[in-house]
Amino acid sequence: VIEKLFMNTIKKITKIPDPTIARLPIYSRCLIELMDAGQKMVSSEEIAALTGIKASQFRKDLSYFGGFGVQGYGYHIKQLFEKISGIMNLHQKNNVVLIGAGNLGSALANYPGFAKWNFSICEIYDKDPKKIGKKIGGIKIKDIKNFPKKCKYPIALIAVPGEKAKEIAENLTKCGIKAILNFSGKKLLKKNTEIIRNVDLTHELAILSYYLATHKGNG
Amino acid sequence: VIEKLFMNTIKKITKIPDPTIARLPIYSRCLIELMDAGQKMVSSEEIAALTGIKASQFRKDLSYFGGFGVQGYGYHIKQLFEKISGIMNLHQKNNVVLIGAGNLGSALANYPGFAKWNFSICEIYDKDPKKIGKKIGGIKIKDIKNFPKKCKYPIALIAVPGEKAKEIAENLTKCGIKAILNFSGKKLLKKNTEIIRNVDLTHELAILSYYLATHKGNG
Numbered sequence: 034v035i036e037k038l039f040m041n042t043i044k045k046i047t048k049i050p051d052p053t054i055a056r057l058p059i060y061s062r063c064l065i066e067l068m069d070a071g072q073k074m075v076s077s078e079e080i081a082a083l084t085g086i087k088a089s090q091f092r093k094d095l096s097y098f099g100g101f102g103v104q105g106y107g108y109h110i111k112q113l114f115e116k117i118s119g120i121m122n123l124h125q126k127n128n129v130v131l132i133g134a135g136n137l138g139s140a141l142a143n144y145p146g147f148a149k150w151n152f153s154i155c156e157i158y159d160k161d162p163k164k165i166g167k168k169i170g171g172i173k174i175k176d177i178k179n180f181p182k183k184c185k186y187p188i189a190l191i192a193v194p195g196e197k198a199k200e201i202a203e204n205l206t207k208c209g210i211k212a213i214l215n216f217s218g219k220k221l222l223k224k225n226t227e228i229i230r231n232v233d234l235t236h237e238l239a240i241l242s243y244y245l246a247t248h249k250g251n252g
Numbered sequence: 253v254i255e256k257l258f259m260n261t262i263k264k265i266t267k268i269p270d271p272t273i274a275r276l277p278i279y280s281r282c283l284i285e286l287m288d289a290g291q292k293m294v295s296s297e298e299i300a301a302l303t304g305i306k307a308s309q310f311r312k313d314l315s316y317f318g319g320f321g322v323q324g325y326g327y328h329i330k331q332l333f334e335k336i337s338g339i340m341n342l343h344q345k346n347n348v349v350l351i352g353a354g355n356l357g358s359a360l361a362n363y364p365g366f367a368k369w370n371f372s373i374c375e376i377y378d379k380d381p382k383k384i385g386k387k388i389g390g391i392k393i394k395d396i397k398n399f400p401k402k403c404k405y406p407i408a409l410i411a412v413p414g415e416k417a418k419e420i421a422e423n424l425t426k427c428g429i430k431a432i433l434n435f436s437g438k439k440l441l442k443k444n445t446e447i448i449r450n451v452d453l454t455h456e457l458a459i460l461s462y463y464l465a466t467h468k469g470n471g
Binding site for chain 1: 271273274276277278280281282285302304339340341342346348354355356358359360361362363364365366368369371406407409413414430431432433437439441442446447449451452453454455456457458459460461462463464465467
């Protein structure tokens with residue numbers, strides 16, 4: 034009930050900036066590492082040193098959700114981790130479906146990070162008869178034709194070739210999928226589904242290339 | 253020479269915000285799609301509709317590199333694309349090495365997006381004797397023990413298990429690698445290598461989970 038009240042309060046806040054939301058998992062990851070190391074309290078300066086995000090930015094980000102710090106003592110690591118997990122809805126198990134059982138789909142099905150954050154790939158679909166019936170990450174690949182008309186899981190990962198992504202996303206939305214993490218490399222827009230995030234591995238490489246070029250100081 | 257002058261000018265600008273750099277590939281991707289559709293000019297409002305990034309933000313981002321727009325006519329798509337490519341050092345072919353030939357490494361070796369942006373995975377290394385000598389994405393997997401003492405390519409992709417990432421990164425740096433795109437899921441810090449970007453696929457899923465939770469309005 035408290036959790037629900039808490040989320041409703043967050044909803045009332047007009048608009049939390051997207052970059053703040055994007056930094057929350059970075060803080061979570063850092064807090065996990067500190068917990069693993071047995072540490073109990075942490076200062077914003079320490080968070081800054083570990084994440085590369087300024088201490089002032091960290092404090093400002095947390096202020097959107099109410100201040101969690103104790104003056105002069107910093108932040109209680111476990112409490113802060115649990116609050117951020119609650120904000121991101123990671124305190125409960127989240128089942129997700131995976132569409133596409135190629136190289137990238139197999140990598141996602143075997144990605145160890147998901148389980149640590151309470152995500153579980155529970156169903157995998159592909160259209161390739163050679164793949165259907167085989168297992169990846171311990172899950173049997175099903176025929177996409179048999180995708181349920183009313184899918185009980187709200188999140189799908191798309192790891193199909195780019196040219197297929199739009200059609201797949203539209204069909205998933207019709208079947209009740211509310212949020213898509215799109216790995217196809219072809220950008221999907223909000224009109225294709227309610228909540229979408231596009232992961233383009235090339236973008237990261239391009240950003241790296243920029244820093245390398247400016248670091249070296251030549252073009 | 254002009255290109256070099258241009259990059260030197262960029263270098264002189266004290267500090268371009270990281271979020272601006274992170275948006276450049278999104279603009280590039282959008283411009284590619286417009287070029288493919290045969291369009292010649294584009295307005296900042298059109299860019300906003302296609303990318304989801306505000307027109308004012310787009311104009312501000314470009315202003316860091318000098319304004320490219322023509323008042324009343326918008327932006328010449330091909331020229332703008334070439335300028336952004338130049339800024340990110342994507343106007344020349346960038347050879348990169350890949351460490352790790354597991355599921356994720358195989359996905360990266362076969363990722364079609366890289367070639368479109370002038371990236372080419374030219375060498376692949378692993379330590380698993382069962383993988384060494386086999387090919388992924390047309391490239392033969394070499395023994396990591398034979399990694400060159402002075403690697404002629406500056407960029408490496410790391411797709412090894414998290415617990416191995418730090419050691420690998422340190423060794424790569426000793427061999428001349430200047431920039432690392434880390435897919436291991438274990439965060440690497442700047443002290444491990446000069447230029448580093450950590451890609452954590454779980455982070456994107458966590459962000460999606462947040463938007464789904466707030467959209468639905470329950471925890």
